[in-house]
Amino acid sequence: MSDLIDRVRRQWEEVHPELDTTGMAVVGRVLRLASLIRRDTDDLLAGHELNRAEFDMMCALRRNSVLNPGQISREMLSSGAAITKRLDRLTKLGLVSRAASARDRRVVQVRLTDKGVALIDDLLPRQLQAERNALTNLSEPERAELATLLGTMLQTVEGMSGQ
Known part of the structure; x- marks a missing residue:
């Protein structure tokens, strides 16, 4: 083939x-x-009027409940300006909310709104199914081996780039 x-x-x-x-x-x-x-x-x-970076940000918030913009930036390996732009857009769509921290008003806490949680809980299983579909022709042992090999390759490249 x-x-x-x-x-x-x-x-x-x-x-x-x-x-x-x-x-x-x-x-x-x-x-x-x-x-x-x-x-x-x-x-x-x-x-759903989303791009991949916004989806990834929403997934990070869903996994962590609440993050500040700096944490989001580190989690996504994106600049602060890019994070702010995405947060502004997701806020306008009613998918995330931002509020000052009760402990330190200089810190902004970001969380998904109920609408954002519902959207991620709908989209993520569909995305994961599409990823599983890509693996259809591989057996479970082949999938495990491929994941291990790609993990080794990723560690090599991350080490070379300082990530």
Whole structure:
């Protein structure tokens, strides 16, 4: 069975036979999978006026109940300005609320509204099902092995980038 990555590697072999495209066999497929899965996620979220970053922020809030913008920024590896922009938009949509902390009024606490909780509780299972669908042709042991291998690869890349 051949896929786009196999075809691209064969094309590079013809043009530059000295190039080592073995990394492309893995990384190219990971990136292609991410792109295809992201497209499906974007389609799911578009019907609710959300983008992936806003969805991820709402998921972080659902997992943690309440966070301040700095914590959200660290959790999502995003700049403070990007977080503020997303919070402003989600607030306008009625999905999050911001309030000053009772202990320190300089600290803003962010939480999902009831509407935001209901939306995440509806969307997340659908997103997780789509991810499981992508794994349909893999057995449970293959899924576990793939998760382990990708985890090892991620640790390597994170270590190289200082994340």
